[in-house]
Amino acid sequence: AGGYGTLSEIGFALKIGKPVIGLQTWPGIDGIDYVETPKQAINIVAKYLSSLK
Numbered sequence: 001a002g003g004y005g006t007l008s009e010i011g012f013a014l015k016i017g018k019p020v021i022g023l024q025t026w027p028g029i030d031g032i033d034y035v036e037t038p039k040q041a042i043n044i045v046a047k048y049l050s051s052l053k
Contacts, residue, residue, distance in 0.1 A: 002026065019048050 002025050013020050014031045021041045022032040035041045 019044075021045065 007026055010020055010022075010026065010029060010032065014029075020032045021044050022029070022034045023036075023038065023041050025032070025034075027034075033044050035044065
């Protein structure tokens with residue numbers, strides 16, 4: 001898991017409505033899309049970006 005700085009950055013991103021993807025990060029935070037691999041993270045980012053079109 002990241003440090004407390006990472007936790008505050010996660011909180012700020014969620015507060016302003018930004019998507020957050022968690023790879024080896026703080027567990028149990030509502031609103032994070034938790035993944036186990038970088039490939040899963042890339043797939044979520046790709047879906048998010050395609051929804052912006």
